[in-house]
Amino acid sequence: MATLPNPLPRLAADPSGRSLGLALPLGRLIDATAEGPWHEPLLWHGAYDAAPGAWTALGSPAARVGLLPVLVQTGDCQDALDKWGLRPALMSYPGDHDAEEVLAEFWEGEEIAEWDTAGDVLAPFGPDWPGPAPAGTLTADPAVRAAEVADSLLADGSLPTHGSYLEEMRLALVPARRSADIPAAIGWTGPLNHENDVARLGAVLRSWEDRFGIRVVALTPDQLVVSVAAPPTTTSDAEALAAEHFAFCPDNITQGEHDTLRTYAAEEVLGQRMWSFWWD
Structure with a gap:
């Protein structure tokens, strides 16, 4: 894998990003990791909470120079991301993994038969990996849909899957080849209790980019x-994709608001333009 050039070091001497053709507001570079300072900045984020429109105004031009946008939750503390425990040294490369193999391993490693004794939680599926869901059909341009969802989060902040809210979100820019690679690129450790190498989950995100037009829009710890941009439109397709969601993030169902995969598929997957995942 060829190393992707990182434009962020140029912002140390040029905070506005003019040399990159950007007009950035006040912000800061983040190189703090759980093991100490990284050898180069992992991301830039704005100094103040983002407002609707920021994704398009700042994120779209930045993407042209290899910096992809994502909203990050900083709380009311300027050094919040310094405390996320980023671990880029743990990460491999998403392109080195096969998404279906990753999902099958997660599904079969959950020992479903032991806790879903009645076989109703994950019905119509059982202990054997059911295979990937069919691709959806685009209903919007993925970049446009990402901007719409970002604006919605910045205006409202509600996450339907968990009934929670995202607050104090700032726009960040990350050097990454594609949106699906953003979590691994910064060494994000949100799913640490489920998977240490987030690049493996990144392989799944890449597959969802290809099949469902997803973009990574927001991260919290x-x-x-x-x-x-291409959500499933039939019950069977939504249930097949819900199985992928379970393998990717079991807590969405085992600790979520829905008792069964079928209910989760109907309410959180079918026709939805935003998916959210939470790991305990």
């Missing part, structure tokens, strides 16, 4: 939000 333990939550991931993606926009969806």
